[in-house]
Amino acid sequence: MEGERGVYRTVARRIPQTTRLILREIEVSDVESMFELNSDRGVMKYTGDISFESLLQTKTFIKNYPDYNKNGFGRNAVILRQTGGVLEWYGLKKLQDGTVDIGYRFLKRHWNKGYATESAKAMLDCGFKTMT
Secondary structure (H helix, E strand, O other), X not given: OEOHHHOEEEOOEEEOOOOOEEEEEOOHHHHHHHHHHHHOHHHHOOOOOOOOOOHHHHHHHHHOOOHHHHHOOOEEEEEEOXXXXXXXXXXXXXXXXXXXXXXXXXXXXXXXXXXXXXXXXXXXXXXXXXXX
């Protein structure tokens, strides 16, 4: 349900929206794009993370992703409004030392289109207005 100022409301969570992008929690339906993203060596070389080995492993990761309930926020799926296609994810993550980072990963075919900047600006604005 879309709330005030284009902010998506879930149970005790607020996720910003933009003109071009729908930003929402990652869902099991995102398994194929998440697997594709995490199987791309060109993307993964920048992360330090290990690629998923299968769709099942990817689905298990999504189903067990703890950050939404643990911290009230986490990484979010990025959907292109015009097509409904999943571009991949961005968002805030609380680190072990208590600091919060902002991160993103996009499928290569969506690089250099301003989506990372657009989603990051929306998340930072939301974070400073609603999480402080």
